[in-house]
Amino acid sequence: MSKREFRIWRGDTEGGELTDYQVEVNEGEVVLDVIHRLQATQTPDLACRWNCKAGKCGSCSVEINGKPRLACMTRMSTFEEEETVTVTPLRTFPIIRDLVTNVSYNYTKARETPAFAPPPELAPGEYRMQQVDVERSQEFRKCIECFLCQTVCHVIRDHEENKEAFSGPRMFIRAAELDMHPLDDRTDRAEQASHQQGIGYCNITKCCTEVCPEHIKITDNAIIPMKERVVDRRYDPLVWLGRKILRRDQVEQQATAGSAAAGVSGSPGTPGGEAGPVHYAAEPTPGGLSFAQEIPAPQPPVLDADGKLPMTETRFDKPGPASPFGEDVTFPVDPQQLNYRYWQAQA
Structure with missing residues (x-):
């Protein structure tokens, strides 16, 4: 155990400052361990967001020595013993208190992204994909929504006025994933990325790829292919x-x-069947x-009265395919056979 120098930003929406602390550090610990020790021994009112402590929830995103990182995945052994470790909140988003920021901007942009649109001729349970198509978009499914790529993107980090027109790298990989999906029925993903998500603002600095804790090649495998689709359509x-x-x-x-x-009286996603703008x-x-x-x-997804996406695929009466464990098993399983009585409670 040794004493280490920490400098942590303390404050709220009204302002704040960096405060120095001297705290004990054990071998093998990460920055989040030290923050917890500070809460337990010196400053119990220090606000910090965290959850899994395993690098899979993305909650403990902060900036450590100026670089966006996960506090639970940044080992103290990566710093020199005489080095002062500075921990500050994500700079791109409004501060709530101490190391906690308001990241609701990302969820707003997520709601604006059209959801997966299954082909109308197929019913739930009939979707079939080749393994190569599964692997193509599987990389983007690894995202833990830590929003490090969002906070490091200089388009909104240095220009607050761009947030309204720019969705950011996290939403670009979502658009790319759906655009690569062979069963997605929407054909306007590229136009939506260009006109509503603002992918044209991105100038390929690859800073989002550098900070991704899941090592997703955001720029090379998502943003650049989407830009190529937009340009191909625009300059055909x-x-x-x-x-x-x-x-x-x-x-x-x-x-x-x-x-x-074609007998079109209205466009999807618009109230009252009114035709959407062209x-x-x-x-x-x-x-x-x-x-x-x-x-x-591009049309927004249809929302229910509470402003949420309808969860139509979570339950259906159509039996699934034969089970690899025997022909006597059908899906969905009868509610009487479930230990967890969720569906019965809902009924």
Whole structure:
């Protein structure tokens, strides 16, 4: 056991300052252990968010010596004995108290991301995927939502005004995952990433990849492929030629006629069946005309009265496929055979 110098930010929404502490550190401990010892011995009112202490919940995200890290995964042995360890809250998000920040921005952006849309011709239980398709998006499922990639992204770290139009790396990998999903029925993921998530703001610094504790290649495997899809659609030679030939009013007439012929009375995600807006990427010309490419407006997911996504796949009456453990087992299991009476309580 040895004495180490710590400098921790203390304060709230009104302001604060760095406070010095001298605390005992044992061999093999991590920064979160030291913070807990400080709470137990010197400053019981120190606020710190944590949960699993195993690097799987993402709760203990802080900035240690200026770098966003998980406190439970940062070993004290990585610092020199005479080095002062500085622990501060995530800089990108508003401070609640001490090391706890308000990360609700990320959940707001998550709600704006359209959910998985299963193909209408398949019922729950009939989804089938090739293993190669599973592995392609499995990397992005490792995200623990620590939001280190969000806080290190300079687009919103240094520019608060960008938060409204920029979703951040965490939501980009979600968009990429759904865009790569072979059963996802939405075809506007690239447009949604461009027009609503603001993927064009990203300039590929790869800082989000560097701080990811799950070692997800956010930039190379998610953001760059999504940017390529957006550019491929926007600068396709035939689409470019169409924008030069057709005037905007002609595009609107064709879109209206096409919708009427298809019997479309409204778009999903809009209340009352009202048609959603159509976005145009207009390019004014010296002659005063405006040529445009019709881009379907991304639609938000349908929410229930409480503003939540409907959980329609958690329970259904259709029996599942044969069990590999025997043909006498069917799914879902009869509620009488369950030890946990959740569904009975709900009924």
